[in-house]
Amino acid sequence: MENPEEKPIQFHEMELDDRILKAIVKLQWSVPTLIQEKSIPLQLEGKDVLIRARTGSGKTAAFTIPIIQKILNVKKTAIYQEVKAVILAPSRELCHQICNVINDLTIKCSREVRCVDVAPNISINVQKPMLTEKPDIVVGTPARVLMHLKSGTLDLKKSLEVLVIDEADLIFSFGYKDEMKELTSYLPSIYQAILASATLSEDVLNLKSLVLHNPVTLKLEEPELAPTSQLTHYHLMAEELDKATILYALLKLHLIRGKTIIFVNTVDKCYKLKLFLEQFKIPVCVLNSELPATIRCHSVYQFNQGIYDIIVASDEKALEDTAAVSKKGKTSEQSSKRRKDKESGVSRGIDFQCVSNVLNFDFPLDVQSYIHRAGRTARGNNQGSVLSFINMNEKVLLDKVEERLRAGLKEISIFKKYQFKLEEVEPFKYRAQDAWRAVTRIAVREARLKEIKQEIFNCQKLKGYFEDNPTDLQVLRHDKTLHTVRIQEHLADVPEYILPPSLKSLAGITKRKRKNHNKTGIKSKRNKFEAAKSNPLLSMKFDGFVDKLKKKGKK
Incomplete structure (x- = not known):
């Protein structure tokens, strides 16, 4: 009892x-x-x-x-x-x-x-x-x-x-x-x-x-993450360029559904991935430590409200380990070229709502970071999944994470192999390679400058200044044009001929019906007869008139 x-x-x-x-x-x-x-x-x-x-x-x-x-x-x-x-x-x-x-x-x-x-x-x-x-x-x-x-x-x-x-x-x-x-x-x-x-x-x-x-x-005596019945962990072996191809195919063919957070390890990679996906008309927003607080809060709000289903977040190790000392004797914060906001941590604290998937484009640098990233999904009683792209150098990190998560559990393996055949999306590779190479370091820099300029225009603190100095606002608006990445409209669609047969049904793309041209010409003759029958001008015959002309010629 x-x-x-x-x-x-x-x-x-x-x-x-x-x-x-x-x-x-x-x-x-x-x-x-x-x-x-x-x-x-x-x-x-x-x-x-x-x-x-x-x-x-x-x-x-x-x-x-x-x-x-x-x-x-x-x-x-x-x-x-x-x-x-x-x-x-x-x-x-x-x-x-x-x-x-x-x-x-x-x-x-x-x-x-x-x-x-x-x-x-x-x-x-x-x-x-x-x-x-x-x-x-x-x-x-x-x-x-x-x-x-x-x-x-x-x-x-x-x-x-x-x-x-x-x-x-x-x-x-x-x-x-x-x-x-x-x-x-x-x-x-x-x-x-x-x-x-x-x-x-x-x-x-x-x-x-x-x-x-x-x-x-x-x-509490509970695992660090939700149980495997609620949170599923997948891994997929892929090198850098293959990661971009697979991500493009997964998102464009709707093989990943629901709200998704894509994690990378650096701020520049965050923007590179954003510009890469936007070439295929895949809308995303970004979140990193260098964005102003208003933009960060706005990005989280837009994601939670469903305006964006995909958010690309950078999760720098420097934010969580400011005491780490480099070989030169400087802290990671001092040695960083850019100023990072110590009051921002993407994988920690922020309540992303109803996240179905976490995708590690770059595998986290330690076990704790993986746990906090994976903790963005399967919150409460909701289901979730984590898919990690792993290259050869990251395999050691994956083993450390699995060893930690398996402690005290009966499962033989925590990570399941994601069933995906790279050769089936080989035609996608050419598009992905071109789009990935188009996102150069200059393009990333220009994209960030564009974002800064937009924030200046929207800043309430500068509104009064621009009212008193309208010339400065005009100069800023008519500054040199920023060139990021050329958007090619045809990349938004997935041509039928590059789709593998096994993925056509999953992608929801059906083969278009083509006109059936009968090689014997029977159907074309029938069409001509039907057209002549429906049009009296085409059905008229002048045999009698031609015969009279022939008789006059004989005489």
Whole structure:
């Protein structure tokens, strides 16, 4: 007989406010995830908690629901409006995402619980009036929250009750170590602290000693990724040029369906792949660390809204390992020629919604990066798949990932071989080679310049400047024409003659009916007879008139 104590706790059994429960019903969360079930009661009791759970397990709701409940409890007797909770996250996108979750959960009590996002997506002067109203919850990056504490627009010494640090394993690696140490001096001596992380790295343990007091550690006994019944891993051996050919064939023949994230390892490859696919009229958007925050948020929004079904994302190792030292003694951030935004991490934190496929065009550089990339799909109870293109140099990395994922599992092999015959799409290769070579380094540079110019035109901060200096705007608009890649209209279609017979039905392309010309000429004669019969002018005969002329000639 089953022990009733072992039954999972439902949301309505957690003593949550009815307004929160109504919002949960509207979000269609039927049952709490494992991390929500275990952590929410502990947080409601006021305990410090270290949450360790895999990507996509519902960590955001696990710490936002108790915060909202606590604020609603305080509001029953509160006299003054004060900031009760601060949520710190390493990236602007993640701050925006957390605010969206809070807004969804407080849709029935938006007057009682107010949340403000102070991530660096807007000017600090614009945020100051928002903080003077003392919202209940403040969400932001450590650097921006510290700026407001120093300026005096945010005071937490007497009011703060809950501090949450999301994606805690990235806080130090994104360069916030000094900010976090300084920020703690502005906090009260007693407060509840929550750390949420996908891994228990050394950085997390350092943060734990910095902000937690005798915490409860929730390290759930679950795999780092969704089970193989929910998430399928494929691999396909291919060299660089073959990767481009296969990707073109898979997307153009609709062999990959649903929302797809294509991961590469560098920013330049991100744009190269975008320009390559656009030649075949395959619409994609890009996401990388060098884009301004507004563009990054807009790209994620367009992808989540279904405007684009494909997003090409660069996932540079430099972002997650800023402490790595090169042979010359410089950090990877210092040795980089371009300035990367430390507050952006593509494979981490961002909630890409309803992703069906993750495609590794470049295989990730370590096991942890693969886990975080694969965690973008098969979230919640949804199905998903990961397809990785592997060249000979990347085979070693694949073996390391498989060894890690197989630990503790009964499966002989995690990665399935993707059934794809390269020789069947050999005719595609010539098109793909031409298109790939057309995307030169100059074309990539010009494409990026074009994007920067467009951002300048759309920038609200420069709008006033251009109104006062219209000549500068005209000069910028009539600057030299940028030449990226010539779009050839005929590449948008897939000719029937290059399709292999086995893929025609899958691609949804049927053979066009051709006119049947009878070699014996019987059908053509019948057509002439039918035409003559229907047209009286063609059916007229002049034999009698010709005979009279012959008789006159004889006489």
